[in-house]
Amino acid sequence: MSVIWYECKVKYRKTHETGEQKVTTDTYLLDAVSYTEAEARITEEMKAYTNEDFRIMNIKVANFSEVHPFENSDRWFKSKVSLVALDEESGKERKTNIYLLVQANDVKEAFENTIKAMETTMGDYNIPSITESPILDVFPYFTGEEEQLEKYKVIDTASEEKVEEETEEEVVS
Structure with missing residues (x-):
């Protein structure tokens, strides 16, 4: 759902x-x-x-498709992301716009956080605009189930780097 x-x-x-x-x-x-x-x-x-x-x-x-909170950030930004797909029948590019709400401290960080949020996307995309949102806070609904927590996962870049280091150590061992 x-x-x-x-x-x-x-x-x-x-x-x-x-x-x-x-x-x-x-x-x-x-x-x-x-x-x-x-x-x-x-x-x-x-x-x-x-x-x-x-x-x-x-x-x-x-009209947000996704909400992406990031640690140590205090403002919310609306990122417009244009997904690019090739129409096989006509051979032309089609763009579909989606909007992400991304937490950051400034526009530059919002751009970087949007790229992090889109890193699992397989297709091409570009980011035509990022604007500061008037949203003061976000209240997601939690049922306590792990699946619910995944949809609103706070991204902690420091812990991601630590996990990557641990994974590399396991591969070397």
Whole structure:
């Protein structure tokens, strides 16, 4: 079953670093099977996040194919990826656009993280645009099953390098 991501805009009173309270509207992303479940889930998440009253201003289906969190990153970027395929009948190239939500600290890192996210792709692709997303946080649905955790796996580059080193050592042994 494919995941449906919902963008939820929530208006609430937020205390800033200066101690000043201002009404702000923030965007969050979560996966759900319906608008009703999305509303219930964002309500629960916001209750844990703030003690203030809040209003859900908007819920809409997001057009993300995949969400890729990365450790030590604090912002979310929307990467447009054009998958290139050759149409055998006409002999022309066909492009299909997909959108990934990638966590990074800046646009350069978002580009690198998009390439990491696409490394298992067999076909050709290019990345025509990367823009910073207004999404503040992502709340994936976890059932506790290993399969669920795989779809939202935090990529830790340091541990990947360690695994590669251990694998190389096993081959040499």
